[in-house]
Amino acid sequence: MENYLAFLNSNSDFTSLKDLELEKKYKVTNFEIVETKYGPKLLVTLDNILKVILPDRFTKKFTVNQIEEMNSNPVKFTLIYIGMEKKCNGYSRHLVTFE
Numbered sequence: 001m002e003n004y005l006a007f008l009n010s011n012s013d014f015t016s017l018k019d020l021e022l023e024k025k026y027k028v029t030n031f032e033i034v035e036t037k038y039g040p041k042l043l044v045t046l047d048n049i050l051k052v053i054l055p056d057r058f059t060k061k062f063t064v065n066q067i068e069e070m071n072s073n074p075v076k077f078t079l080i081y082i083g084m085e086k087k088c089n090g091y092s093r094h095l096v097t098f099e
Contacts, residue, residue: 015050017094020081025099026050028077031067033059042067046079055094 020026026046034043034053042059044052062070070077082095 013051015046015052017052017054017081017096018084020046020050020052022081022083025078025080028070028079028098031062031070033064033067044079052079054096058096 028044028046029048030045032043032045033040035041036053040059041056042054042062044054046052078099080097080099082097084092085095086092
């Protein structure tokens with residue numbers, strides 16, 4: 001609930017993955033590819049409220065046809081944010097899973 005209030009009170013149209021509650025299931029209500037200054041990105045809308053841009057590795061996984069198919073499917077996916085993972089090369093990455 002606190003995340004929703006923080007989102008509603010913010011000036012940003014987007015929510016960062018790190019601001020999502022850990023282990024909470026969010027209903028994905030829309031997938032879309034958006035053009036950013038860093039190139040195309042996969043944007044997901046969660047619970048019809050939160051807009052989150054996923055890391056590049058997710059953008060590369062889906063074709064436009066797959067995204068259209070997921071959006072038209074009456075059975076919706078859930079996104080679960082697991083947290084950050086430290087990699088052996090010193091970098092970190094967001095861990096996300098879908099059900």
